[in-house]
Amino acid sequence: MKKRTLSLFEQYLTFWVLICMAIGVGIGYFFPIVPNILGQFEFYQVSIPTTILLWIMIYPMMLKIDFRSIKNIRKHPQGLFITWVVNWVIKPLTMYGIAKLFFFIIYNGILNKHLASEYLAGAVLLGAAPCTAMVFVWSKLTKGDSAYTLIQVATNDLIILFAYVPIVSFLLKMGNITIPWQTLFLSIILFIVCPLVLSVITRNFLVKYKGKDYLENNFIPKFDKYTMVGLLLTLIIIFSFQGEKLLAQPLSILLIAIPLIIQTLFVFAITFWAAYIAKLPYSIAAPCGMIGASNFFELAVAVAISLFGLSSGATLATVVGVLVEVPVMLFLVRVANNLQSRFS
Known part of the structure; x- marks a missing residue:
């Protein structure tokens, strides 16, 4: 099998991502009017500029x-x-276990119990929310089977509707968890349903009147250069909203980031290994690992804010999840691509 190679831009994507994250934080800290203006373009806590x-x-x-x-x-x-077992059994439980180990035992004496509990809550909110939108980026970078990735993501979104609240309630022993359903449903519609319907209409029209060859070799390649630019601009916007908070608590960010990174690497390893043992082709195994490792951080942040407040430790933990996810996922993309030759 031909090994997946990254383009020159993709090879240095981690560098560009870090630069854009830093730019976003700087804008949020030194020019808070920018995120304040962008924040006015929200609908049920979903950012319209980010959606575009x-x-x-x-x-x-x-x-x-x-x-x-x-x-x-x-x-x-x-x-x-x-995908289902990892996202709805292994991932929430390991997130809870690893986060509790760090926040209550390893960090004992550094964090008080109240703050440790809030950090744990934020971690659990992340761990129980499998990724929706960004998975398509990771699947593209690993040349995943796009149709299979769509089904994996779509079924996860359906499971979220009835499994997210019970899992989080069970792990945190909280019976009063409220989900911003408008945010959840709107995210699924905007990030799955709308682009899917539009793509089906476009694809059928072009195949009918221009041919499949034109679609695949002329029309689709025109968008390639915009895909990664969209990712970088998205990061600038996301981190502009969190700039002041991230710069105000550097030690807390480090303490939270360590268990989140360990858990992400652990879940990816389990998922990728399971896909290899199951003799899945690489085009399915790679997205499996990416879906298992990544999080629906938009949902986690929205729930944390609604439950604990904007300035809470739980909300900070979900924001740190955004901070570490993209660089870590880019690292895992590189790991997966380097292991492609192991798959038949």
């Missing part, structure tokens, strides 16, 4: 999906089972 940029990333990826190939999923049902 995510569409720029997601729409071209969904254009590549040949929906007739979705029937091939039945050839590799193990990929769906691995």
Whole structure:
């Protein structure tokens, strides 16, 4: 099998990501009027500017999906089972265990119990929310099967609707958890349904009147340069909203980041290994690992704010999850691509 190679831009994407995160933090700290203005363009805690940029990333990826190939999923049902078990059993439990180990035992004497409890809550909110939008970026960078990735993400979104509250309530022993349902439903509609419907219409129209060759070799490649630019601009906006908070608590950020990074690497290793043992092709195994490792941080941040408040430790923990996720996921993309030759 031909090894997946990254383009020159993708090879240094981590560097550009870190630069854009720093720019975003700087804008939020020195020019708070910018996020204040952007914050006015929100609907049920979903940022409209961020949504537009995510569409720029997601729409071209969904254009590549040949929906007739979705029937091939039945050839590799193990990929769906691995995704479900990891995201809804292994990931929440390991997040809870690793976070509790660090916040209550390893950091004992550094954190008081109240702050440790809030950090734990934020970590659990992250761990119980599998990623929706950004997974398509990671799948693209590992040349994943786009149709299979779509089904994995879509089924996870359906499971979120009835499993998220019970899992978080069970782990945190909180019976009064309220979910911002408008945020959840709107995110699914904006990041899955809308670009999917638009891509189906576009694909069918172009295939009918221009041919499949034109679609794949002329139309879709026009979007390639905009996909990563959309990612970088999204990061600038996200971190401009959190600039002051991140700079105000550097030690707390480090303390929270360590267990989150360890848990992300651990879950990726388990998922990728399980996909290898199940003899899944690399195009399915790589997205499996990426979906297992990444989080639906938009949902986690929104729930943390609604439950604990904007200035709480739980909200800070979810924000740190955003901070560490992109660089760590880019590292895992590189790891996955380097292991591609192990898959038949």
